[in-house]
Amino acid sequence: xxxxxxxxxxxxxxxxxxxxxxxxxxxxxxxxxxxxxxxxxxxxxxxxxxxxxxxxxxxxxxxxxxxxxxxxxxxxxxxxxxxxxxxxxxxxxxxxxxxxxxxxxxxxxxxxxxxxxxxxxxxxxxxxxxxxxxxxxxxxxxxxxxxxxxxxxxxxxxxxxxxxxxxxxxxxxxxxxxxxxxxxxxxxxxxxxxxxxxxxxxxxxxxxxxxxxxxxxxxxxxxxxxxxxxxxxxxxxxxxxxxxxxxxxxxxxxxxxxxxxxxxxxxxxxxxxxxxxxxxxxxxxxxxxxxxxxxxxxxxxxxxxxx
Amino acid sequence: xxxxxxxxxxxxxxxxxxxxxxxxxxxxxxxxxxxxxxxxxxxxxxxxxxxxxxxxxxxxxxxxxxxxxxxxxxxxxxxxxxxxxxxxxxxxxxxxxxxxxxxxxxxxxxxxxxxxxxxxxxxxxxxxxxxxxxxxxxxxxxxxxxxxxxxxxxxxxxxxxxxxxxxxxxxxxxxxxxxxxxxxxxxxxxxxxxxxxxxxxxxxxxxxxxxxxxxxxxxxxxxxxxxxxxxxxxxxxxxxxxxxxxxxxxxxxxxxxxxxxxxxxxxxxxxxxxxxxxxxxxxxxxxxxxxxxxxxxxxxxxxxxxxxxxxxxxxxxxxxxxxxxxxxxxxxxxxx
Ligand SMILES: Nc1ncnc2c1ncn2[C@@H]1O[C@H](COP(=O)(O)OP(=O)(O)O)[C@@H](O)[C@H]1O
Ligand SMILES: [Mg+2]
Numbered sequence: 001x002x003x004x005x006x007x008x009x010x011x012x013x014x015x016x017x018x019x020x021x022x023x024x025x026x027x028x029x030x031x032x033x034x035x036x037x038x039x040x041x042x043x044x045x046x047x048x049x050x051x052x053x054x055x056x057x058x059x060x061x062x063x064x065x066x067x068x069x070x071x072x073x074x075x076x077x078x079x080x081x082x083x084x085x086x087x088x089x090x091x092x093x094x095x096x097x098x099x100x101x102x103x104x105x106x107x108x109x110x111x112x113x114x115x116x117x118x119x120x121x122x123x124x125x126x127x128x129x130x131x132x133x134x135x136x137x138x139x140x141x142x143x144x145x146x147x148x149x150x151x152x153x154x155x156x157x158x159x160x161x162x163x164x165x166x167x168x169x170x171x172x173x174x175x176x177x178x179x180x181x182x183x184x185x186x187x188x189x190x191x192x193x194x195x196x197x198x199x200x201x202x203x204x205x206x207x208x209x210x211x212x213x214x215x216x217x218x219x220x221x222x223x224x225x226x227x228x229x230x231x232x233x234x235x236x237x238x239x240x241x242x243x244x245x246x247x248x249x250x251x252x253x254x255x256x257x258x259x260x261x262x263x264x265x266x267x268x269x270x271x272x273x274x275x276x277x278x279x280x281x282x283x284x285x286x287x288x289x290x291x292x293x294x295x296x297x298x299x300x301x302x303x304x305x306x307x
Numbered sequence: 308x309x310x311x312x313x314x315x316x317x318x319x320x321x322x323x324x325x326x327x328x329x330x331x332x333x334x335x336x337x338x339x340x341x342x343x344x345x346x347x348x349x350x351x352x353x354x355x356x357x358x359x360x361x362x363x364x365x366x367x368x369x370x371x372x373x374x375x376x377x378x379x380x381x382x383x384x385x386x387x388x389x390x391x392x393x394x395x396x397x398x399x400x401x402x403x404x405x406x407x408x409x410x411x412x413x414x415x416x417x418x419x420x421x422x423x424x425x426x427x428x429x430x431x432x433x434x435x436x437x438x439x440x441x442x443x444x445x446x447x448x449x450x451x452x453x454x455x456x457x458x459x460x461x462x463x464x465x466x467x468x469x470x471x472x473x474x475x476x477x478x479x480x481x482x483x484x485x486x487x488x489x490x491x492x493x494x495x496x497x498x499x500x501x502x503x504x505x506x507x508x509x510x511x512x513x514x515x516x517x518x519x520x521x522x523x524x525x526x527x528x529x530x531x532x533x534x535x536x537x538x539x540x541x542x543x544x545x546x547x548x549x550x551x552x553x554x555x556x557x558x559x560x561x562x563x564x565x566x567x568x569x570x571x572x573x574x575x576x577x578x579x580x581x582x583x584x585x586x587x588x589x590x591x592x593x594x595x596x597x598x599x600x601x602x603x604x605x606x607x608x609x610x611x612x613x614x615x616x617x618x619x620x621x622x623x624x625x626x627x628x629x630x631x632x633x634x635x636x637x638x639x640x641x642x643x
Binding site for chain 1: 436440
């Protein structure tokens with residue numbers, strides 16, 4: 001009997017000393033086991049590193065055309081120029097590094113901005129329901145069916161003609177964000193519709209919690225996993241859109257972007273493949289990285305898999 | 308304010324809750340009827356007493372409880388708590404009045420798994436009522452939280468854990484602690500043990516009993532397990548299809564049930580006395596649909612004692628003996 005008792009005591013102690021595990025802890029454990037997701041995280045880690053430390057790691061300054069002076073334009077990749085030079089003598093490798101920052105800034109900025117709108121619209125529509133819901137969802141449908149890219153081009157063209165100097169990245173972020181929230185807001189609304197019927201929400205109401213408290217403290221934390229997944233794929237989409245826009249010339253000419261680099265490579269009379277292929281690869285790898293990262297997060301955070 | 312009879316804390320008058328039933332049309336869905344989940348229910352509960360609410364699943368017990376607490380919007384009827392018109396207060400949108408009423412009445416959910424937010428620690432869950440009501444100074448919050456944890460039989464280290472790390476019984480203890488954090492006077496426990504292991508049901512029920520005597524709480528205890536009801540309650544109301552069909556003091560109800568439905572329910576309770584023959588009454592047929600129920604006695608299709616009037620009129624809940632109410636045309640007879 002005493003043996004039994006000590007055993008009981010021991011298990012109790014074991015439970016006591018083990019650390020509490022949050023849902024996020026469980027998700028991270030699951031994420032760590034996923035090789036593809038880790039690869040995605042690694043890729044984006046490198047891109048982020050390039051974006052932050054670009055000026056320190058790039059072998060040549062942004063506007064360096066010393067190769068031009070030396071008559072080494074459109075030179076194939078070599079030890080001096082790992083990815084070759086373009087037709088005005090820029091080092092392609094350095095330019096790729098400088099292009100990471102604007103790609104991430106626009107991708108993340110637009111994704112976060114559109115998510116803020118999506119969360120506001122989706123949570124209010126889903127939580128309050130009724131007329132507010134109907135109105136907000138009709139409104140989001142307008143944004144869904146609108147030919148967004150066309151709209152974007154027109155807007156940016158107007159902006160480019162009225163601003164004399166470069167207009168930076170802010171406008172692109174703003175416009176992509178405004179055009180991108182509708183689909184996500186509907187996904188968040190659906191989650192709110194489901195969660196507001198849960199008993200823990202009723203329990204909060206019974207305790208006297210305000211609607212604001214219920215939305216932000218009870219429902220939103222349970223939607224956070226979805227928001228993270230949506231943001232990740234939204235970043236991927238916005239990186240492509242930004243590349244497309246700058247490829248078409250609708251971006252600040254003073255900022256080096258991967259899309260612009262591809263466009264310049266086409267302008268060169270005799271194509272030098274490295275001039276277009278490397279920025280193309282940079283875009284593909286970045287987008288792919290966010291997509292597999294998003295998939296990994298989706299699996300890791302899936303509430304159906306909770307223990 | 309309403310003057311309630313001495314000792315009465317809760318009075319429910321003609322409470323009705325209908326849920327609309329929709330049918331999908333070609334373009335629009337239109338309402339085809341209503342679920343009469345809770346239909347013209349009246350009763351009183353005295354201070355410090357426990358009213359049992361029994362009935363099969365789907366009879367409207369949860370709906371009744373949630374409507375009393377304004378977690379469902381009532382279709383009609385009134386509820387008075389200590390003389391305060393509950394629905395009027397909630398509709399008034401006066402934040403102070405609403406909060407003070409919320410503090411008085413609390414609810415324990417049937418399912419302790421879904422009634423705790425999976426993203427909050429136990430400490431956050433129990434201290435949330437303090438954030439909402441601010442009835443105690445902030446520096447005392449953790450002290451009070453630990454007191455509550457111990458009071459419901461948990462330990463200090465449980466506070467930083469998440470709901471998924473607990474068993475059903477422990478979760479129900481957390482739910483009880485959360486409800487107690489507002490220092491309520493009245494608690495509705497909606498089948499608090501029915502989703503728990505049989506082995507720990509008694510512990511939770513004992514805990515509820517201890518808390519009642521410690522804080523002089525008034526309870527409505529909802530259950531479909533009549534043996535625990537007999538143990539715990541002072542008065543029992545039997546529900547059938549959204550109606551109270553019989554209401555009496557507990558011993559009176561168990562010893563001389565008058566409604567045929569109550570008789571059937573009681574006959575189904577296993578007796579512990581050896582040698583006693585079980586004469587279980589098997590009800591014919593199924594529980595009818597609560598959607599658009601008949602205008603005559605709702606128990607008629609399953610009743611073997613019915614007389615012609617039962618299919619013509621709807622019986623009212625009448626006091627046939629002192630504090631013994633029955634809704635049956637033959638309630639005054641001793642049917643066997
Ligand atoms: N939110 C709801 N919407 C529609 N119908 C409901 C809802 N809640 C309960 N009902 C219906 O009301 C009736 C009573 O249910 P309930 O109160 O849960 O009974 P009990 O708690 O006695 O099992 C059932 O027919 C049920 O289907
Ligand atoms: Mg129920």
